[in-house]
Amino acid sequence: MEIRRGELDGVLLFVPTPHRDERGFFTRTFDASVAAAAGLDPHSFVQDSQSRSTLGTVRGLHGRGGLGEGKLVRCARGAVHDVIVDARPGSPTFGRSAAYLLDDVSFACLYVPPGFLHGFQVLTDEADTCYRINREHDPAEDLSVRFDDPGLAIAWPLPVTTLSARDIRAGSWNELREQLEV
Numbered sequence: 001m002e003i004r005r006g007e008l009d010g011v012l013l014f015v016p017t018p019h020r021d022e023r024g025f026f027t028r029t030f031d032a033s034v035a036a037a038a039g040l041d042p043h044s045f046v047q048d049s050q051s052r053s054t055l056g057t058v059r060g061l062h063g064r065g066g067l068g069e070g071k072l073v074r075c076a077r078g079a080v081h082d083v084i085v086d087a088r089p090g091s092p093t094f095g096r097s098a099a100y101l102l103d104d105v106s107f108a109c110l111y112v113p114p115g116f117l118h119g120f121q122v123l124t125d126e127a128d129t130c131y132r133i134n135r136e137h138d139p140a141e142d143l144s145v146r147f148d149d150p151g152l153a154i155a156w157p158l159p160v161t162t163l164s165a166r167d168i169r170a171g172s173w174n175e176l177r178e179q180l181e182v
Helices: 032-037 165-169 173-180
Strands: 002-005 012-015 019-021 024-026 047-054 058-064 071-077 079-086 097-103 109-112 116-122 126-133 142-144
Touching: 058 079, 058 165, 071 079, 071 097, 071 116, 079 109, 079 126, 097 109, 116 126, 142 165
Parallel strands: none
Antiparallel strands: 002 012, 012 109, 019 024, 047 126, 058 116, 058 142, 071 109, 071 126, 079 097, 079 116
């Protein structure tokens, strides 16, 4: 498994080597020793979650207040345009975003450090996105920013077809910045 450093501070991309033959494929999606070698505590992850979404759907941009949450994100079926935004005041990459293609071909797994916003858009008819999270969910700590906030200027590859009520009501990047920098 190859480890690539992301362009934003603390972000890692784990790229496995799928083994393919006439039966299909086999690949590791997580390896504790590889995570530890990259500086992560593999035993700190306490929750696994999965979502299924349809073409054009955007989920996010979501984050957590308090201590934040670190997560490993991968697309088990289909493909997503995965976007992260550094929302850590004082970080050298604060306010910057980066995008990654996560799909069921490369099986890359993105490590999103605590303090980031995260979202994705589905690029295929359906996509299953899996998350391994290092803190139990506390709804009181939920943060969200509009996916189309002009202050972030994120380029989504497709027209947006579906948003949750939460994502429609999400605040602006400037509002979150003011909240974080208090």
